[in-house]
Amino acid sequence: MKMSLVVRTTTKLMSPFLVAYAAYLMIYGQMSPGGGFQAGVILAVSVILLVVSHGYRSVKKRFRLKEVGAIEGISALGLVLIGITGIIFGGFFYNFLRGYWSGGTIPLFNIGVGLKVGAAFVMVFYIMLRWVESD
């Protein structure tokens, strides 16, 4: 399931920029339009574009299903742990880093949500493609 050379080259060129844009949205999410979810979707799109143009088989060699699942699990775990750490300082999800840098725990949440959403979307795509291809 490969597309033409033009499409493959263009998507290869686009993907790194999409990742950079996703990183920008994650890190500056608390003071500009954007945030974790949008960043995660763009992160996922950078991989999904490659899947669409190069085919599932060649992409999964680089981005393995297990690694994607591990990123998803670890970032989800991190989100819950940040929430629980807040209890020590006064309440669940309390912003205990407020005053140290802009936004306190919010950038951490944005990064966690971004990774989690991106990994989850890629995983959904992988699992459905795996079924379609095995039919």
Place this chain on the structure above:
Amino acid sequence: MIPLLVALPLLFAFLLVLVDILVRSRRYKARLTPALYLLGSLLPWSVLLASCRDMPLDEMVGGWTRAGGIEVALDGYSFYFILGTVILFSAVSLYTIGRFRAGKEYSVILLMEAGVLGAFISRDLFNYYIYMEIASVSAFVLTALSDEKGAKKAAFRYLIFSLTASYLFIFALGIIYLKTGYLNLELVRQNAVPSKEISTAVGIAFSALLLKAGIFPLHFWLPDAHSKASTPASALLSGVVVKVSVYGMILLLYALPVTAALRRALLIVAFASIFAGIVGALSQRNAKRLLAYSTVSQLGYILLGISSGSIYGAIYYSFAHMLFKGGLFLGIGSLADAQGTKNLDELSYRGSRGATATVVLLSLALTGTAPFVGAYGKKLILAHLTGIGSFLFYTAALGTMAYAVKLNYHLAAPGRRGSIRTAVPLTLAALTLAFGLYLNPVLNPMDWLLLILALGMFLTLRKTLSGLKPFSFRPAEEFGREINMHMTIFFLFVLGMMLIQRLQ
């Protein structure tokens, strides 16, 4: 402190997924997975026991103000829901240990626990919706994971109707937000003024929650989904997940002005649901479908409590239903799994004393007989009914006893044999008796009189009943067409609920 009730199962659900991916050695995995699963489902007990002494508790997540934050609470409204949920999830987790192949199923059950507990503690309408949706998504997954034929179809139907109802519910929340400016329960209560828009929103929200609870004209997804899921999954679906929408109705009733016309309509729907469930249960030949129709009927009782103004009756009866229906599904489900059939004529609990005790005790609890847990809720609901209402209530009690007698009559006959473990359902049966004695330690001779009457009625009408065809409503043969038809019924119901409030 209260949000930990949600955070702990969530944490262990994600840990289970990670263990499944990262731990290579099969031996460690087989040891770690059940341990983490048990920890995740039992740890909410510690939070509940630590905080139940200083109830009512009220907390803003993250220390924000009430207008800007999300409020959670543990008080008279939510305590019995949470207690029942934690009891049933502990029972199911002890029951399921070692029965699933991968860690995925375990983590879905933990996600469901997090979703249900999150919905029960929330005092913010949108937050409630989100957690209800987490619980429902895990419910779809658990239904679809069952190996039985037709389980996928049942899961798809459940998913489509539940999702449509959720969107209507959020639409109603949007109208409420537009009119009051808040989604926090207390602030909505202070700012809501009776108006056309608010009553429309309440009508839509109630019909969406009625669908999610599986009340009679909107119950079409429930018997399939609850009877085709695996044994622990159907105990959770019937015991806990439908109660989430009951809690939502209680929240709506607390916060918003509900017109008298809507209350009357809900009362009629409640009685319709009770009797339709009884007719459905009496005509079934499949043990799990009988229990599923019984859920339709029992949720009618809970709605009766809500619509007649006896909120605490509804809460206590929901708690009772969690215990005995969860126990019945676990007990009869494990019997069905061991004997390889669900047909009432072939199933039998003769070979096992534990199974006999379980099913007999839980059937008594199901009928609401006095020293058992259901009796207290029924007493509170009955106190709010007058005239024809209380007459219908006793008739319904007679019908409930009739199908409970039917269940035991068929199971007591000789049939297949198979060894089963009944420790967990038997514990639940003992708990229904213990909580019944704690809440309401009286004997009501009326119950036993009705029970004898129901026994006599069943024995005389037994021949006619066994000739009945299993009751099921299929408007069309094709699956897609059937969904269209049911969807039309649902939208007509929503329209009716909106328009009935204009009649005075």
Place this chain on the structure above:
Amino acid sequence: MIEAELAGIIIMLIGFYGLMSKRNLIKIVLSINIVSIGLVLFFVGMGYREGASAPIMPREIVADPLPAALMLTTLVVDVAITALALTIILRMRREAA
């Protein structure tokens, strides 16, 4: 000009029409997605204010940020359930085959 809220409700009704009349399962899932899009438009239109700026570092008039935030959450649920529904359809096809 038609208001965004009203347009959202009309799109929702189009989705309901699809749910009541289309028998193809994938079309039913798509109809539900149309309902969700109408809902998002309804909510986002609710938060809109004439001439308002984005609610970051507040100036004089800002748009209401809450409806947009709520819709983000609803979209997540929508995506998850759509994926699940399509997966169940795939499984059903395989079971039937």
